[in-house]
Amino acid sequence: MIPKMENSTVTSIGVLCAVIGAIIIALSATLAQGIVGVALIFLSWYFLKISRRNKNFTLPGKRAILLMKDSKIFQENLSKVNLTEKDLRMKIQKLNLPAENKILAVVWERTGELSVLHSDKETEVDEQILEGVER
Structure with missing residues (x-):
């Protein structure tokens, strides 16, 4: 479950x-300092929630990234997400696709998972599906 959470949530x-633990065992933190710390954490959660609702505002590094479209692999995007072409091919192999030309697109999601769009028919990727994906 933790790998599917966003980094900000896990942090x-x-x-x-840590703040609650320090308050409980009173390691140099008073109750007032603990309350302020917890309030600041909830305040940051609130601002993150607002920023996620605003479609014009995106946090850096929080957009999905297009790694492959049709049969073209974007090496620059692979390096952005610290993946190798071998990692990408391993993911594709797990899908048991009969041919690479069946792959329409591979997208690295914000959670770190790879989404592979594929079809048995000769079709193009609808650009609306890739809306908001960094290219």
């Missing part, structure tokens, strides 16, 4: 647990 949970 916030870790910090929240």
Whole structure:
């Protein structure tokens, strides 16, 4: 479950647990400092929630990235997400596709997962599907 969470959520949970733990065992943190710390964490969650609703605002590094379209692999995008062509091919092999030309697109999602769009028919990728995906 944790790998599917966004980085900001995992970090916030870790910090929240650390603050609460410090308050409980009173390691140089007073109750007032703990309350302020917890309030700041919830305030940051609130601002992140607002920013996610605003479609014109995106956090850096939080967009899906197009790694492959048709049979063309985008090496620059692979390096952005720290993947190799071998990793990409392994993911494609897991799908048991009969041929590489059946792949329409491969997208690296914000969660770190790879989404592979494929079809048995000769079709083009609808550009609306790739809306918001970095190219």
